[in-house]
Amino acid sequence: MTAGCLLFLTWIFSLIFHEATDKVPFDSSNPVFYDNDDHRDMYTDEYLMALAAAGTIHLAGIVTTYSADITEYHLFVKGRQEIIDKARSSGFSHIPDAIAGPSVTLRRPASGRIEDTQPLNSEGGRAIVKAALNTGKDKPLVIIAGGQFTAIADAWLQDSSIAERVIVSGIFGIRDKSYNAGLDSWAWAIVVSKLKCFSVSDSDSDSMYNKVFHHQRPKTPKKRFEEELRNGTLADTPLNRWMLEKHHPKHPAAYMEQDGDAPVAVPLVRPDYIKAVERWRCTGLDSNGLPQVVPDPDGPLYLVTDAEESIGTEEFWRAIRVPLKR
Numbered sequence: 001m002t003a004g005c006l007l008f009l010t011w012i013f014s015l016i017f018h019e020a021t022d023k024v025p026f027d028s029s030n031p032v033f034y035d036n037d038d039h040r041d042m043y044t045d046e047y048l049m050a051l052a053a054a055g056t057i058h059l060a061g062i063v064t065t066y067s068a069d070i071t072e073y074h075l076f077v078k079g080r081q082e083i084i085d086k087a088r089s090s091g092f093s094h095i096p097d098a099i100a101g102p103s104v105t106l107r108r109p110a111s112g113r114i115e116d117t118q119p120l121n122s123e124g125g126r127a128i129v130k131a132a133l134n135t136g137k138d139k140p141l142v143i144i145a146g147g148q149f150t151a152i153a154d155a156w157l158q159d160s161s162i163a164e165r166v167i168v169s170g171i172f173g174i175r176d177k178s179y180n181a182g183l184d185s186w187a188w189a190i191v192v193s194k195l196k197c198f199s200v201s202d203s204d205s206d207s208m209y210n211k212v213f214h215h216q217r218p219k220t221p222k223k224r225f226e227e228e229l230r231n232g233t234l235a236d237t238p239l240n241r242w243m244l245e246k247h248h249p250k251h252p253a254a255y256m257e258q259d260g261d262a263p264v265a266v267p268l269v270r271p272d273y274i275k276a277v278e279r280w281r282c283t284g285l286d287s288n289g290l291p292q293v294v295p296d297p298d299g300p301l302y303l304v305t306d307a308e309e310s311i312g313t314e315e316f317w318r319a320i321r322v323p324l325k326r
Helices: 003-023 044-053 070-089 123-133 150-158 160-165 179-183 185-194 208-215 222-231 238-245 253-257 309-321
Strands: 032-036 059-064 098-100 141-145 166-171 196-200 274-285 291-295 301-307
Touching (some): 003 274, 032 123, 044 238, 044 309, 059 070, 070 238, 098 123, 123 141, 123 150, 150 160, 150 185, 179 185, 185 274, 222 238, 222 253, 301 309
Parallel strands (some): 032 141, 059 098, 141 166, 166 196, 196 301
Antiparallel strands (some): 274 291, 274 301
């Protein structure tokens, strides 16, 4: 290959990479905080822990947040720590202990003003504040969120200065109140109104705004776990065996054929997974306390509308196979 041809290819790659990173307002050099509910219906926990153990990301904290059922909340808190224990027994380091986040929702004040909301002063919220204040404004804390936003909103209520130091990368709607947003609608309103967000919508409607969640998530079939463990491309460790064995007691088996929360984590390493975004901004809340958003090419709300499933799948399996840095 001639020097001129190599230079041309390098230029083309740089254009493609710039276009991809322009759609994603963070990368693997940003510190990462993880906040989720159920630990049994996806593999995002294990994916992020693999990245942290390999030295690809700095995982600053892990929180479990869930308010819909107190019995399930305690199950999720216990189960997430058990995943961490399995990761450590598999040779993983740089994995923090899990924090029990909020098990209740925020209350919308009678005034309807966000600033009048009574904070929970939760341990999860305090942990997010601490992690955010330890970052620079040029490399804000990326909060990977797979569930409700109570801990994140509580963190802002505790210290609103973190708004300049946080990006919420989550599975939730911006234009509409999706499932995760609906678990704590007031927390969702606070997050969309006050923080920079990168979102993949989990609404039920099969529109362009929900295409990624319904059709373009990384593929994680049990059959592939079986094959890779059998042929040795995936190490036979407690964590990898757990990924093969885990299942959700209510969801059909097909639910775990794609990872539900990974679409907002994969862009940390592969921004080219994201093919299209729309930018929006919040103009205020309506009489029901729901955020009102309008298109804005420079807005702080990134809504993903297209992704390349094959890239997400490739990245997921690459990460969980990577030899650990000792």
